[in-house]
Amino acid sequence: MVIGAGPAGATAARRLAENGISTLLLERATIPRVKPCGGAITHRALPLLPPGGEALLKSHPCAWTFCGRNGRSVTLARNLPYSHIVERSVFDAWLTDRAAHAGVEVHDGEAVTAAEVTPTHSRLTTKYGRYTADIVIAADGAHGMMAKAAGFPRPRRGAAIEAEIPADAALLQHYHERVEIHVGQYPWGYAWVIPRAEILNIGVGSFRPAMFPLKERFFEFLERIVGHRDVVPLAHPLPYRLRWDPPVRNRVLFAGDAAGLMDAFSAEGIYSALKSGHMAADAALESLRHGTPCRTYAENLYEEFWPALKSAAKMSLLFYPLAGFWSDVFGQNQELLSHYLDVATGECPYDTLTRRAEHQLLHHPSMLLKRPRLNSAHDTFGST
Template identity: 40%
Template sequence: MPPPSTPSRAPGTWDVIVVGAGPAGATAARVAAENGCATLLLERATIPRYKTCGGGLIGASLAALPPGLPLKVYDTAGHFTFAHNGHKERTLACSTPTCALVYRSELDAALTEAAAAAGAQVRDGTALTTLEHQDDTVTVRTNRGDTLRARAVVGADGSAGRVARYVGVRCAQVDLALEVEVPVDERTAGRWRGRVLMEWGPLPGSFGWVFPKGEVCTAGVVAARGNPVALRAYKEDFLRRHGLLGPRPLHDTGHLTRCRRRDSPLARGRVLVAGDAAALVDHWSREGISYALRSGDIAGHAAARLVTAADETTARAVAGQYERHIDSVLGAEMNASRSLMNLFTRNPGLAHAALTRVPPAWHQLDAYIAGRTSVARIMATPVGRATAMLAARLPGR
């Protein structure tokens, strides 16, 4: 039964509809259901489904997972190897091995099951086709011919999804990532076990990564969209140098990552966006899972408040509070990561030298990976501010 403060619903009307069952959407659906809302979670694919993603869960992601979530961790990174254009390789030990390496298909499925256990109804294989406001509800239509209504909608259907376009999300940075999942033999698996590789690449703002997952390594490269031929060449060279080019990949995919502009909207009426749909991604590392989990939690609580909004003035106030909450927490993180990205793009050699040769720099990154600090706090330290000022004065690359 809905809480006493929740208005009665007309037949066919939900309290909350969430679009997209990734980390942001499944979390928003679970939180809304836990707050007594009649919640429907729509997912266009059939769960579990493959998702291009490195699958690294840093401390902030692990802290945002629901307690007791059944999730298989295939490896935990205790060492990080850094390189610059394939040279100057250096391996550093984590003070507290934290970064858990998982498959996104399994993470998303576990989070969706948690939403269902909280009371949300899940409909996979169901894609959103249109949505529009009608008085104090939002009408949602699907590819199955359903016409559904809700007092609040949370869009978590990706950066190119319909809800993001409806809200009018704008991006400051768009990157192309190319990724493979490669089966490896025992010798190769042993060489990578417990160790993640991050290599700063030859293209502006680019890097390559290797994430070990037992009998499989997830590897890829990322750079600003606009030069796919050069990025594919870098990917080929990167995989060859690390012994991952020969095996036939289980998956060989690409996707765009989008980072939000500071003034981009996060809501329109009773429709909120979270996670990738809101373009909430770290500018430098392109890490998005922690942003998705945290924004999904905030969106789920905001959606529950929208359900009880007696009029549209109150609804606008709730949506405004949601935007300010995201800006104050995740927006601050993105602003700091944008500054770090500018430093890295301008002079990756300096960034690499500082990280691998100046112990306090690695200690700060290690603390970030473990969830003991944030990019915003790192960039606010005297060392962070001084490094950013120095990089701004140096010639690029």
Template identity: 30%
Template structure:
């Protein structure tokens, strides 16, 4: 008797990307444009909600498609640094500093751009496992099928499953965000409050014309009762007191102290999966899209060369994260002193940083000089 065993056909790609957030969608767009055969797998159906204040610093502009403006809700020209929602120091800029996006539409927009460039997008499909990290192909398993690829990109966020399959048990820090209904019209400034939590801050960012994103981040994860503290912050904030809270949820940020998890063999990690958020603001969108550019610049037929290039180019980002961590130490360990001494010119310095005109190293050195002059009796 002849027995036929049928194997389901396994599709082959150059690159399988897991996660259609800013990191994954950008990587898929750039790699497809270069001519790689790319599959982008996203477990949700887009547009999907993503807990995020949606602030994209202007330094991300050159890493985004030219018409990303279409996804922008608010353009920010100024900032207010306050002490527990009470007193504020204000500064404004002639040029935009930050743009606010709605993450559901922004991520959909980036994914459609990837599709336009030729990426195959599978929505509603969950990555489960990979095998054969060092073989000629990496094997990728999802809840809908199996694929083979030369490279696997794990861009599946703070609770990355690719990272867990790889063997990491990382604990990202919790962050809480509420959407509050309030008529703010064309508000073009953000509010940041210190003095609320250890190593962190509260924020109020406009989201369209009639709602704001309000949140609390303790970027070393040392605060337990963030939800209650956020409710107190909202109740006591002059802009928000008595306004309707439409939602209040928590999610995670994997803050870096100066290193990134890059992957190994044929696995490359990007964005939150690699731990790419800074320890001052918890900003991640800029790093996610920048890292996707670095990966796309490095990818070649040679695995060895790709790994070498990716590791080397990420060192610049890692240095930024280290100086971000040092800046965080300076700012958050001395929050009272910081607020007592802060002046509009300090905020203007930070605006320059957000526009990409200064690095975290320069901000840190500026901070040290200001700190020493604040302590000096002369």
């Protein structure tokens, strides 16, 4: 049984059904459902999609603009796109449709409201009845209830707020195949503009959202970009981990945001949702076929994700408290910025980026002494 029809759950369910396992997918929302998300997926995610996924990629940004303090900006352009943009409601509905096509029984509009987890099975309750499952893949996202039910510690929580804005021709032209990231005024986070065909996805996110008024900053940013505040934005948590915790409890396997696999520097989570969906299904298949425990899932996930997630957490700690400093560094030397894009495209391992960032810091030791205070709601980083 799989809970949650996001990229993690829909993928896991499809893979189970494709391998002949009778699979029920329970989704709280009615599909298609809205998921606040920039919808940027990196190259490495593409092979994880079922055939036909290319048709859902609406834009293919080749350029990336990094805006730092004092209005300075740097644009890096590449010959090939470094990411592809999907509309999440359409993308997730399509993944769920592919799962149904493979034989998954999809129950949308049916939330799991209670769960009893034992060493041999789980019992799930919804408003329509009770289900017993040998193995549960919990892909119920940042708001899921399975973590608590199974005794899996919740990830840390950042937050993001965003809206999709229909843009006029001039703005669309301005952001044509170009993503823009703004740092410096958003403690432990950033603001973004992501173009997707005829709309702009505009948002502000932070891994420490209690440090500033996220909603207020979002509206200020929105007005700066599109000249009005006339939207109802959506907010959603950014679940991430700074320490590894094996995402298996008894015979419940956590995947995607429910496992806390989001990158703690960039907030990328679609790739890890898709990949962990595949891996959870493979682990469940092995366990069902051979009667073995699901422990290998935790080991495999650790090897697959933790080196990069650990580097991302380190990068976050190196970068965000000194975002103003880094915006100056990037203004003078685009090599590091370029390495960041190489990480996104999978051409450079994450730890190479963090090592290079550390190297930069060692060459500017005075910046470490000028580290700004981090405990005031009004602090803006790097304003020393």
